[in-house]
Amino acid sequence: MLDISQIWTEYGSRLRGFLSSRLANDADVEDVLQEILLKTHRRAHTVLDPEKLGAWLFQVARNALVDHLRKRTDEASPDADDVEVLLPEGAEKIRGELARCIRPFLADLPEAYREAVEAVDLEGRSQKALAEELGLSHSAIKSRVQRGRRLLAERFQQCCRFEVDARGNVLDYESRGEGCPARDGC
DSSP states (O other): OOOHHHHHHHHHHHHHHHHHTTOSSHHHHHHHHHHHHHHHHHHGGGOOOGGGHHHHHHHHHHHHHHHHHHHHHHSSOOOHHHHHHHSOTTHHHHHHHHHHHHHHHHHTSOHHHHHHHIIIIISOOOHHHHHHHHTOOHHHHHHHHHHHHHHHHHHHHHHEEEEEOTTOOEEEEEEOOTTOTTTTTO
């Protein structure tokens, strides 16, 4: 049986650092840490190899972080104060400009990846539902979405120079010019 307090002593500060680098405020970090602690208490016994405990904990942390961010997205519109905390000044305008550029980049992707990214990221369909619809395994769709996102990111990097903050928010961008499918549309 794993000792939860020992696990938390060993990994707690690393988990806090992981979350702090991805969340805008300490209250959110504490909320997600509590969720991770509960999940660890409930499910740590499922870790068969003690040497993989750290990897398991960080996967739990990533999942809890995603759940937390989804919950915030699903809630009613954030207050103006929340937007200022979550996004740097001008980031919303830049995100809007870049969102208009995505269609030409998507059109440049191979069909399987384009279809997966559009369905999941633009239409909001679940990967599991898309897998069932296409008659593919859930892992196959996850791979397509991840590969499509990677290809899309590569296309953006080829066409634009980005300035980002420590959390990955785009602060500014500049077109690299020729050969960019979205050059005229952005």
